[in-house]
Amino acid sequence: MIIYYEYYKAGKRMLKFKNGDLYIEDVKFSNIAKEFGTAVYVYSKNQIIKNYDAYKSVFSKNEGLICFACKTNSNAGVLKILSALGAGADTTSGGEIYRCLKAGFDPSKIVYAGVGKTSQEIEYALKSKILMFNVESIEELDAIDKIAGKLKVKAKIAFRVNPDVDPDTHSHIVTGKKGSKFGIAYEDAISAYMYAKKKKNIVISGVHSHIGSQILDAAPFALAAKKIKKIVDEIEKNGVKIEYVNSGGGLGVKYEKSQKALFPKQIADVIFPLYKDKKFIFEPGRSIIANAGHLLCKVVYRKTSGGKSFLITDAGMNDLIRPAFYEAYHEIIAVKRNKAKKVKTDVVGPICESSDFMGKDRMLPILKQDALLLVTCAGAYGAAMSSQYNSRPLLPEVLVEGRKVSLIRKRAGYEDLILNEA
Ligand SMILES: *Cc1c(COP(=O)(O)O)cnc(C)c1O
Numbered sequence: 001m002i003i004y005y006e007y008y009k010a011g012k013r014m015l016k017f018k019n020g021d022l023y024i025e026d027v028k029f030s031n032i033a034k035e036f037g038t039a040v041y042v043y044s045k046n047q048i049i050k051n052y053d054a055y056k057s058v059f060s061k062n063e064g065l066i067c068f069a070c071k072t073n074s075n076a077g078v079l080k081i082l083s084a085l086g087a088g089a090d091t092t093s094g095g096e097i098y099r100c101l102k103a104g105f106d107p108s109k110i111v112y113a114g115v116g117k118t119s120q121e122i123e124y125a126l127k128s129k130i131l132m133f134n135v136e137s138i139e140e141l142d143a144i145d146k147i148a149g150k151l152k153v154k155a156k157i158a159f160r161v162n163p164d165v166d167p168d169t170h171s172h173i174v175t176g177k178k179g180s181k182f183g184i185a186y187e188d189a190i191s192a193y194m195y196a197k198k199k200k201n202i203v204i205s206g207v208h209s210h211i212g213s214q215i216l217d218a219a220p221f222a223l224a225a226k227k228i229k230k231i232v233d234e235i236e237k238n239g240v241k242i243e244y245v246n247s248g249g250g251l252g253v254k255y256e257k258s259q260k261a262l263f264p265k266q267i268a269d270v271i272f273p274l275y276k277d278k279k280f281i282f283e284p285g286r287s288i289i290a291n292a293g294h295l296l297c298k299v300v301y302r303k304t305s306g307g308k309s310f311l312i313t314d315a316g317m318n319d320l321i322r323p324a325f326y327e328a329y330h331e332i333i334a335v336k337r338n339k340a341k342k343v344k345t346d347v348v349g350p351i352c353e354s355s356d357f358m359g360k361d362r363m364l365p366i367l368k369q370d371a372l373l374l375v376t377c378a379g380a381y382g383a384a385m386s387s388q389y390n391s392r393p394l395l396p397e398v399l400v401e402g403r404k405v406s407l408i409r410k411r412a413g414y415e416d417l418i419l420n421e422a
Helices: 029-036 045-059 076-084 094-102 119-127 138-151 186-197 219-237 264-274 286-292 322-326
Strands: 015-018 021-024 040-044 064-069 088-091 110-112 132-135 155-162 202-208 244-246 279-282 293-305 308-313 332-334 342-348 357-365 372-375 397-401 404-409
Touching: 021 029, 029 040, 029 293, 029 372, 029 397, 029 404, 040 045, 040 286, 045 064, 045 076, 045 264, 045 286, 045 397, 064 286, 076 088, 076 094, 076 397, 076 404, 088 094, 094 110, 094 119, 119 138, 132 138, 132 202, 138 155, 138 186, 138 202, 155 186, 186 202, 186 219, 202 219, 219 264, 264 279, 286 293, 322 357, 332 357, 357 372
Parallel strands: 040 397, 064 088, 064 279, 088 110, 110 132, 132 155, 155 202, 202 244, 244 279, 308 342
Antiparallel strands: 015 021, 040 293, 293 308, 293 372, 332 372, 342 357, 397 404
16 A cells, blocks of 8 residues: 555544545545646645644744745745744745735744845835845845835844755755855855944844755754854854844655655754754745645546557646656655556646656556546645746635635636736
């Protein structure tokens, strides 16, 4: 029998087969397909809560803040779950700050990173009274200082320091290595703080680092934490007080059976002991939402070509770009348990690009036309990265809690495709 990751455990089953049907919480995927059509994104509320609790539980002694990296999934229904749990938000644009405020996040729990914050975005963030800016260059600091002066407010900042560590992950999602566009170079961090100290409208509040994404090993976090601690010691000697140590996000999840997820406690264990008097911020994205969301789609056609077997689905790379973009793996499951012979199959979408696939060389049963497939673990960087490429309207999103099913984004129509066009 196939085991579907850590959530397929006694008592905590968000995905399970019952009498041959795959369920999410207490709802059959086939019923979701009947009600909302396919393709559709489906999320488990209880899985989101469980993932959030794994972070919350590490804060028994230390005061801390869990800022959900909302670029991973910025659906209002998802954000509202997290704001209600007391989470903060890690944002990367004015638009994300707007979404988070609308979803009820306390502005004093919002942090704002990004290498290219525009003056409009900075002004909007200051007027919204967010907790702090994670500043990525000296020119950005100057801009924030100037705009804060104009608005007669003080801007709280942390520098995003690039600790120059190389986590073992896909090259597109490494961010904390020397030569990356992100953050302040490690060797320039101290002088950046000394410069910021002299700025009239800037209040230094923290230090920030984010080394990459889908990291499955605690070692690069430990190395980054030690390097950041050196910076903190040095600048505190020079009269700068650091209140918050923000270690970013990046904890990897289990997409494949051979992988082992990295848990918040493993990161806390390498960071917290370094400090006596700090507040800690985590910015988890993927590890909160990836395994809580799945893409339900159906087989439109089947064919064999060049000795290969293909299933062509109604979901494409515009709906889930991770396989094309990062060569990402998502386990694909037939939603009806099927005893038919398994054959090596490419699961592909309908888009005019050869990189449009959900999975290659998968052992799947010979399915009928209209059979349902679940592309698992697609909650992070799934719907959030979707587009209308090939003029395909955006998909609906559905939230499941126990037996309850709510539509949290309706299916777009053809009229939406030309909405803002002249
Ligand atoms: C993307 C991002 C995160 C979240 O990364 P995950 O791998 O999804 O946890 C956190 N912080 C910053 C600054 C980011 O850019």
